[in-house]
Every structure is written in C-alpha cells, then in structure tokens.
Amino acid sequence: MKHRLMAAAGLAAVLLGAAACGNGSGAAGSTGKIDTKGDKNATGTLTVWLQVDAQSSWPNAVKAATTSFHKKFPKVKVKVSYQAWNDHLTKLDAALTGKHVPDVVEMGDTETTSYLANGAFRDLTDSKNLFADSANWNSGLAASCTYEGKVYCVPYYSGSRIVFYRKDMFAKAGISTPPKTLAELMTDGGKLNKKYGSDPKFSAFYMPGKFWYSAMSFVRDAGGTIATKKGDKWVGGLDSPAAIKGLTQWKALSDQLSKASKTSDEANPQQYTVMAQGHVAMMYGLGWEGGSVYADGNGGNPKLKDSIGSFAMPSGSGKEAMQSFAGGSDLAITAKSQHPDWAAAWTAAMTSQSNEKLLMKAGNVPNTTTLLEQAKSDPALSAAASSATDSWMVPISTGWPKVEKSSILQNGLSAIATGKKSVADACKEMNQQVEQALNGS
Numbered sequence: 001m002k003h004r005l006m007a008a009a010g011l012a013a014v015l016l017g018a019a020a021c022g023n024g025s026g027a028a029g030s031t032g033k034i035d036t037k038g039d040k041n042a043t044g045t046l047t048v049w050l051q052v053d054a055q056s057s058w059p060n061a062v063k064a065a066t067t068s069f070h071k072k073f074p075k076v077k078v079k080v081s082y083q084a085w086n087d088h089l090t091k092l093d094a095a096l097t098g099k100h101v102p103d104v105v106e107m108g109d110t111e112t113t114s115y116l117a118n119g120a121f122r123d124l125t126d127s128k129n130l131f132a133d134s135a136n137w138n139s140g141l142a143a144s145c146t147y148e149g150k151v152y153c154v155p156y157y158s159g160s161r162i163v164f165y166r167k168d169m170f171a172k173a174g175i176s177t178p179p180k181t182l183a184e185l186m187t188d189g190g191k192l193n194k195k196y197g198s199d200p201k202f203s204a205f206y207m208p209g210k211f212w213y214s215a216m217s218f219v220r221d222a223g224g225t226i227a228t229k230k231g232d233k234w235v236g237g238l239d240s241p242a243a244i245k246g247l248t249q250w251k252a253l254s255d256q257l258s259k260a261s262k263t264s265d266e267a268n269p270q271q272y273t274v275m276a277q278g279h280v281a282m283m284y285g286l287g288w289e290g291g292s293v294y295a296d297g298n299g300g301n302p303k304l305k306d307s308i309g310s311f312a313m314p315s316g317s318g319k320e321a322m323q324s325f326a327g328g329s330d331l332a333i334t335a336k337s338q339h340p341d342w343a344a345a346w347t348a349a350m351t352s353q354s355n356e357k358l359l360m361k362a363g364n365v366p367n368t369t370t371l372l373e374q375a376k377s378d379p380a381l382s383a384a385a386s387s388a389t390d391s392w393m394v395p396i397s398t399g400w401p402k403v404e405k406s407s408i409l410q411n412g413l414s415a416i417a418t419g420k421k422s423v424a425d426a427c428k429e430m431n432q433q434v435e436q437a438l439n440g441s
Helices: 011-020 052-057 059-070 089-094 112-117 125-130 139-144 169-170 182-196 210-222 239-255 272-277 289-296 340-350 351-359 369-377 382-386 401-406 409-416 423-438
Strands: 044-051 074-082 104-108 154-156 162-165 227-230 233-236 282-286 308-312 328-333
Touching: 044 052, 044 182, 052 059, 059 340, 059 351, 059 401, 089 112, 089 308, 104 112, 104 125, 104 340, 112 328, 112 401, 125 308, 125 340, 125 401, 139 154, 139 162, 139 328, 154 282, 154 340, 162 169, 162 210, 162 289, 162 382, 169 308, 182 239, 210 401, 210 409, 233 423, 239 409, 239 423, 272 282, 282 289, 289 308, 328 340, 369 382, 401 423
Parallel strands: 044 074, 044 104
Antiparallel strands: 104 328, 154 328, 162 282, 162 308, 227 233
C-alpha cells in the first residue's frame, strides 16, 4: 500500500462532464440491476485497470478471477492494464472525458469520494448481493464505497497497520513477549531505551511527527473522531476530550520512545529503510513493510530476515487491539462502461471468497469480517486481522481531498510533536480547519 495522491484541481468539473456524457447500459446514474449469469456467445473486450501491486504481488488472484469470468463469458477478452499510484487519477480523469473508458477501475479508498459524488461510477445498490458476503464487508472499506446511502464500488482488500519489532532486541532487553496494553508497550520501550539508548539514532518505537494515520488511530482508540456529519454540516471532533486524550498518548510515545523527525512522515524517508539500518526496535507499518525491512534491495537488509516479528498495536482503552485506518482499495464499474454485466461478473470473481483468500496469502486483509475471523487463527495474519476488526475511515466528504492536500493534520501533528503548540491548542486549530475544508468554507 503506497501513498495515494489526491485528484487534481478541477476534478469535479471533469467528472460532471464525464457523467453527462454517459449513455446506454452504462449511463451515469443508472440503477438497473446487472445480469451476471453469463452469455456463451458474447464477444468483445472487457478493460480492467488495476494497480501495479496486483501484478507484482498477487498475479495468481488476477488469473483466477479471469478464469472464473471466462466460465460465464468464454469469448470475451479481458484486458488488464496495470497503473502506477502516482498518476493513475490523472489518467482516469482523462479517460472519463474520452471514448475509451475502462470498465473496471481500482481506487485507493481515500480517493473515491469525489468520484462517487460526481457520477463517475455506476450505482450498484440494487446489485450488491452479486458480490460475495457483501453484508459483512469491512466497515472502513464499505464506507469508502458508500455515498448518501448508495453503493458505488466493491471493497477489494485492506492493509491495516501493525507493529513490527526486532525480536533479537526484545530478547536482549529482557522482554520475553510482545506487549498486550499500551502501558506495557511504554514500559517495554523504556527497557529498550535503557539497553540501546547509547545509540543517538535509536528509536524504541519509530514515530515521525507527521504520521497522521497513526495519530488518528490513537484518536479513534480513545473514542474520538475526525469529524461527523450532522444534517447538512460536518462537525469536527478533533477538539473533543477523547481526541485530546488520544493525541496526548500519541505525543507521549513520540516524546519518550522515538528519535524520528518531528517534521517528516513515515514515507520520507520510508520507515522500513530506517528499521533496516538497525536503529529501530519497533515501527507501526502496513503488512508489506515488515517484509521490506529484510528484502534484498530497495533499502532492505537481508541479515534481519529472522529478526522481524509482529503484533497488533495495543489499545490504550482496554480493547483487544488499536483499530487501524482501513487503508486499501476498492473496485468500481465506471458509469460510462458499455459492458456493466461483464464488469460486475469480473469484479465478483476478483472479490470472491476464494480470491480473497489468495489476497490474504499475499499479506492483505480480506474485504469481509467473515474472513477476518478466519485470519485471526493464522499466525501470519492474526495481528493484522485483530487491528482491522472495526477499522476506521476518513470522513466521506467531497471536501476530504482538501484536508489531505492542505496537510492540515500533518502540520497540526508536527506542531504537537515539536512542542510548538499544546495538544489542546493544536487540536482546536486542526478542528477548525477540517470543518472549513469539509464544509467548503
């Protein structure tokens, strides 16, 4: 899961224009039921846009989905085009205004809102039952596919954050088992500092100051929210006592256990490369980052292959585990697709339970709570599954891209981490800015 860039300026106008051009069976706003029973004589090409992650990490799942699709539509060619995160929205915006529109597109779950609101994707509300275990979709991903009570995409996979740790460092510091509570984690961090603190670069827990995905998980864990919609207005929740409590806990961890930059995020530098250099005992990362610590190439250190373990981030509120941001992807059928039946059939195959199990083997969190429960019994997936049982999502608002683009949370958190502002003052300022962005003022 890489950082997803937000849509370019003028996106709303682009999408509204694209929606207006919709016609035929794929017209924007169409709510008719889709037929995925199959047609042995149908011919043509189904165009699917997936991110490059699928090509490099789970090509078997893509192949299985296409094989299943061909049992229903044997003569239809499936053209899968792999996209890069850094420019796929620019390419999609251009495609939506042209004649060659992809039928199925993968979207990062924080990217969907503007597209949902402006009619770029087909309404799947009446066809939701075509997709496996849709009543039990991952709550965070399901929220990213829902706009004003209607469903416009299908949860694909998630990638919750968990703690990766150096088993050898824990052992040498006299820590026999991973912590089960936030208090235990802080205590263990103190033991690690005592053992390795002579290293000026050492972080018992690597926590950059602008790492907003982690900080907002502390907010959620304490019972707070970023914002809640009440009537026609968004009301910020970052100045609440719960949010202040959560960010006070986050700052304590940053102050006591981390030497990471207070003015950078987890991707600059990539935190797994810092851990690979040997100066980090714990980091809060996505599933792929643990393996990247010891991967051969791209900053990894193969010597650490047997030293990296994982556990769910402990809750500070007595819960099973701190619940992670539901970072992940969705699959949407474009409103201008001329083949919505084919698109739905392929999407259903790609998100079938058998396929989701293949995605799990690749290190992803599945798209339903049913499979999450099964994942908890798998040692390789149990930590991620525990942290994604009730995952959280950013406010589903057309104003959210402005929040991210303006770095409202990142700058406020950096002010907290550096001590330039008190937690309460920074929370008040962030809250006002988030409200203004979400309400378009």
